[in-house]
Amino acid sequence: MHASQPEGRQLKLRDVIEAMRRLGIAARLEEPQAGSVTDARGAALAIVSADGMFLSANRSAAALLGYSSGELIGRRLLDMAPESDRATLAAQLSGDPAREFYSFSTLLAGRTGRPTRLVLHQQLIAADQNEDLARLTLFEEPLAPEELLEDDAQLSEAEARSRLKYLMIGQQRERQRLAADLHDGMGQALTLIKLMVEDARMRLRRGQAEDAAQKLDATVLQIRETIGEMRQICGELRPLALERLGLPAALSTLCRGVDRGAAHLLVHFHCDIDDRDVPEHLKADIFRVAQEALNNSVKHAAATEIRLALQRIETGLLLTIQDNGTGYDTRPLSLEAMSSTGLGLTGMQQRVESQGGFLSVHSSDNSGTLVSASWTL
Structure with missing residues (x-):
């Protein structure tokens, strides 16, 4: 730091x-x-x-x-x-x-x-x-x-070509960013693993079996860390559960994971829509909002019960995450906590509202915190 x-x-x-x-x-x-x-x-x-x-x-x-x-x-x-x-x-x-x-x-x-x-x-x-x-x-x-x-006068065909060009530029920059993540993270980690294995091999050739075994044990730990980093990078690009299960099942799995991982916390999940009812471009955002809201409730709300629901409403889709905790949105957070939690949810708010949706957070000491996100279809 x-x-x-x-x-x-x-x-x-x-x-x-x-x-x-x-x-x-x-x-x-x-x-x-x-x-x-x-x-x-x-x-x-x-x-x-x-x-x-x-x-x-x-x-x-x-x-x-x-x-x-x-x-x-x-x-x-x-x-x-x-x-x-x-x-x-x-x-x-x-x-x-x-x-x-x-x-x-x-x-x-x-x-x-x-x-x-x-x-x-x-x-x-x-x-x-x-x-x-x-x-x-x-x-x-x-x-x-x-x-x-600043150019106001554009023909529709020219505008379409322009938008396609910008999309391609955006894709290229995102690929460059991913390549940098892989190079700086995975590339360095794999190089370190290679050196550790070579060191263990040299120790074996010199008859230092115990030293080689210790080096290989350390290598296994490094490999586990690298696998975790790779999963994190892939999950940031698109949650793997969405690809494997679809949105409703992925949200259910997320809730079960939080329920099992946090002592004295009960997580309820309700969903009355099918995966095919949710536009593809909204699925990742819905999952991220749920993930961030659950994370904040676990870390800051001192809750014993959380209810997550995804439902169809007259105007579109509504996601709600309600806990019975102390109400964390009005309580001061340290800047360190704001980096890991507050800005995470705020970043999701920007994604939701850039897609024409709306995100709100309301809480009180008596009723806990309610995070709501809605999208018009």
Whole structure:
């Protein structure tokens, strides 16, 4: 973790979710025709201070810049900008600190050192009077050059070709990102395993059987970790249970897993629709929202009972996750907890609402927390 990481700062999930809603509306109004690369892991989100220091970041934002979430916290946007762009970025960050929403384009170089053009959308997060201002920041990779976004007159055929081009660019960038994940994670892990096996073989040839056995035991542990990392990467691209089982069965399996894994917790599942009733492009988002909401209830709500339901309503689909806990959306979360849980659910909110849906979180000390997500069909 970076040496300058701030300590003691807390935010409320409710305030971050509301900031995400306002950010999404403002960004769509500002650039209604803009295209951007969407990470399969969800929106790249971070919470930054007024001067551009990372206070919290989700996995998508960290991966976009080549870091883990923990490594990114405490770093400064200015330090990631090429020297020739730092004065411009400093001016963009040092505007009116009370402005609610602001978007700007900048070059940022992550761990690789290669500058990438990114669009940053920043929304002020509601804070107590004694708190420094913090901004929810959405990082996007623009697909279209800025001059093309300003061209109003396009024939329908030309527009179709343009959209296809942007889709292909987005697919290519997502493939590059996946390749980087495989190279940096799997590639290094497999190289280490190869070296460990070669070391064990050399020890065997020298007659050091006990030392070789210890080295092979360590190799087995490394292989298990690598398998876990591979499953995580595949699961982030698309939950494997969706492919094997379909959405209703995948949600049921998810609920059973939480029920078995958490002591003194009972998870109920209800679904009155078939897998074929759910549009293909919504299935992963529905599963992710359920996954994030269950995770938050287990970690923060102190609940003994959770009810998850997916049902058909008059206007479309409704997913609800209700627990009987203490109500976590109004309770302050540390920035570390916000990275792993709050920004996860907030990222799913961005995905839901970008598809025309709506996500809300309501809670009280007496009735627990209710997470609702709806999609119009």
